Amino acid sequence: MTVIRRRLVPYFLLGPGLIWLILFFVVPMYFMGRLSLEEGSLTEGFRFTWQFSNFTDSLSEFDTQFVRSFWYAGIATVLALVIAYPLAYMIAFRAGRWKNALLLAVIAPFFTTYLIRTLAWQTILNDTGVIVDTFKTLGLLGDNGRLLDTPGSVIAGLTYNFLPFMVLPIYASLERIDESLIEAAKDLYASAREAFWKVTLPISAPGIVAGTLLTFIPAVGDYINADFLGSQNQAMIGNVIQSQYLVTNNYPSAAALSFVLMALILAAVVIYIRFAGSEALMGEEARRA
Amino acid sequence: MRGAWKWLREKAITIYGVLAIAYMLIPIAVIIVFSFNDPAGKFNFIWEGFTLEHWSDPFAITELTDAMVLSIELAALSTIVSTAIGTLMAIALVRHEFFGRRASNFLIVIPMATPEVVIGAALLSMFLLYGVSPGFNTLFIAHVMFSISFVVVVVRSRLIGFDRSLEEAAQDLGADAFTTFRTVTLPLLAPGIIAAALLAFALSIDDFVISNFNSGTTVTFPLYIFGASQRGIPVEVNVIATMLFAVTVAAMLFTIWQQRRAERMAEARPEQELEPTLALAPGQGRA
Numbered sequence: 213m214t215v216i217r218r219r220l221v222p223y224f225l226l227g228p229g230l231i232w233l234i235l236f237f238v239v240p241m242y243f244m245g246r247l248s249l250e251e252g253s254l255t256e257g258f259r260f261t262w263q264f265s266n267f268t269d270s271l272s273e274f275d276t277q278f279v280r281s282f283w284y285a286g287i288a289t290v291l292a293l294v295i296a297y298p299l300a301y302m303i304a305f306r307a308g309r310w311k312n313a314l315l316l317a318v319i320a321p322f323f324t325t326y327l328i329r330t331l332a333w334q335t336i337l338n339d340t341g342v343i344v345d346t347f348k349t350l351g352l353l354g355d356n357g358r359l360l361d362t363p364g365s366v367i368a369g370l371t372y373n374f375l376p377f378m379v380l381p382i383y384a385s386l387e388r389i390d391e392s393l394i395e396a397a398k399d400l401y402a403s404a405r406e407a408f409w410k411v412t413l414p415i416s417a418p419g420i421v422a423g424t425l426l427t428f429i430p431a432v433g434d435y436i437n438a439d440f441l442g443s444q445n446q447a448m449i450g451n452v453i454q455s456q457y458l459v460t461n462n463y464p465s466a467a468a469l470s471f472v473l474m475a476l477i478l479a480a481v482v483i484y485i486r487f488a489g490s491e492a493l494m495g496e497e498a499r500r501a
Numbered sequence: 502m503r504g505a506w507k508w509l510r511e512k513a514i515t516i517y518g519v520l521a522i523a524y525m526l527i528p529i530a531v532i533i534v535f536s537f538n539d540p541a542g543k544f545n546f547i548w549e550g551f552t553l554e555h556w557s558d559p560f561a562i563t564e565l566t567d568a569m570v571l572s573i574e575l576a577a578l579s580t581i582v583s584t585a586i587g588t589l590m591a592i593a594l595v596r597h598e599f600f601g602r603r604a605s606n607f608l609i610v611i612p613m614a615t616p617e618v619v620i621g622a623a624l625l626s627m628f629l630l631y632g633v634s635p636g637f638n639t640l641f642i643a644h645v646m647f648s649i650s651f652v653v654v655v656v657r658s659r660l661i662g663f664d665r666s667l668e669e670a671a672q673d674l675g676a677d678a679f680t681t682f683r684t685v686t687l688p689l690l691a692p693g694i695i696a697a698a699l700l701a702f703a704l705s706i707d708d709f710v711i712s713n714f715n716s717g718t719t720v721t722f723p724l725y726i727f728g729a730s731q732r733g734i735p736v737e738v739n740v741i742a743t744m745l746f747a748v749t750v751a752a753m754l755f756t757i758w759q760q761r762r763a764e765r766m767a768e769a770r771p772e773q774e775l776e777p778t779l780a781l782a783p784g785q786g787r788a
Contacts, residue, residue: 226593
């Protein structure tokens with residue numbers, strides 16, 4: 213009797229959570245899949261007809277937005293890595309007693325609402341702002357003399373908003389490095405540069421993989437940055453899904469687009485992990501900070 | 502000249518890091534500064550002059566205040582439920598071997614790897630097909646759903662570094678399973694649970710995308726801001742954002758201070774081990 217009871221304990225503990233995730237994550241995915249194969253309109257109602265043309269039609273109509281989303285998110289991820297790695301390195305090895313304060317500064321943007329942070333960039337990049345003036349004086353601006361509503365402003369917004377997701381996992385992986393390993397490399401006549409490339413960087417690789425995934429995945433699906441900092445010409449796939457669902461009520465097309473987006477992201481992640489090594493699966497742990 | 506060059510090379514990474522930190526903090530400074538602005542028109546984009554007017558009565562706009570109150574209620578409620586559910590799941594995953602463990606792990610990880618727009622759209626698809634009209638209830642369901650995974654991950658990492666001999670000691674001294682859990686396990690787990698709850702609260706109060714799909718006519722704080730961004734954001738939004746920021750930073754500093762104090766006390770009694778509450782280093786190991 214007690215043996216059976218003991219065996220059932222984990223299921224009782226997991227039960228509520230698993231039921232919640234199945235009812236409100238797995239089942240909705242099924243319904244979205246179903247919806248993506250229906251035809252009809254909001255007024256006439258929708259019928260399930262294995263309407264595969266929803267996929268082909270919406271893909272050919274919105275292929276630019278798909279390509280643009282992956283392109284913008286890719287550039288933003290690379291930029292975030294370039295900014296984040298030296299910063300994380302500095303916090304891990306050079307910050308001394310400032311370490312906690314600097315970590316607090318890294319997560320400080322999370323203490324202001326996402327939308328308000330993005331609106332702050334709207335203020336900063338505004339046509340009459342200091343930055344636009346400076347760029348104009350330096351002759352760096354294009355013909356219309358604007359920074360907002362350009363690919364640059366949207367990518368800058370994406371880079372900024374997901375930067376902490378890049379810094380924290382890289383910091384965590386650097387922090388765990390046993391500094392005697394680096395000393396050992398130097399004792400064995402490695403130069404500082406060689407020690408970095410052959411010891412520090414490989415050990416911090418899982419952090420880089422985690423950080424790039426945590427930056428790239430939300431960035432591809434984002435539509436706030438394109439909405440606040442861009443125009444119609446910078447619309448990403450998130451903007452399309454949002455407006456198809458909530459504005460034009462074209463549910464089947466929006467559901468099909470959501471599915472394709474998820475499939476493409478999964479494919480990208482699988483390829484990336486194959487390429488970058490399986491430690492990448494540690495990634496999800498890092499997002500909690 | 503060579504000395505200066507050497508100094509620069511040595512300090513290059515520190516200078517870069519300080520610049521990067523400045524970049525991260527600039528928008529926050531802008532939010533705070535513009536809460537004192539006295540804009541000429543509806544749009545609070547251009548600095549016109551200093552005023553304390555909007556600080557004197559930050560809750561003057563009832564729609565904004567209502568949205569804020571609703572967001573806090575929603576976050577509190579979904580935090581309590583998701584933290585309770587998630588903590589139990591973490592215990593099951595770390596402490597028990599059972600059939601379906603890998604599948605459960607997968608189910609917990611996959612929502613974190615799904616773009617929010619897809620989660621929001623999928624939930625709305627289901628609510629539409631069932632004819633559920635979106636509102637506070639659907640928001641609550643959605644917020645608990647996306648918080649659970651994060652709670653599990655945080656609590657689990659605390660559990661993995663857990664010294665089980667303490668529990669065995671309690672049981673040797675005659676405590677039953679429930680008493681052991683209440684008097685030993687739970688207090689030791691508390692920092693992890695608190696960290697998880699804080700994260701769940703932060704995720705909920707800041708969520709826009711999933712809420713946008715499943716709110717119906719209910720307006721949360723981020724949804725209010727999105728609506729207002731089309732017609733011009735009132736300065737009061739900056740005031741409330743600044744207040745929120747100040748409160749959170751104060752809470753964080755308090756946590757760090759407490760942690761320092763606890764560390765000092767632990768140094769006095771070296772046999773007691775304490776882990777940082779502000780646990781930023783992920784995965785001290787994985788089950």
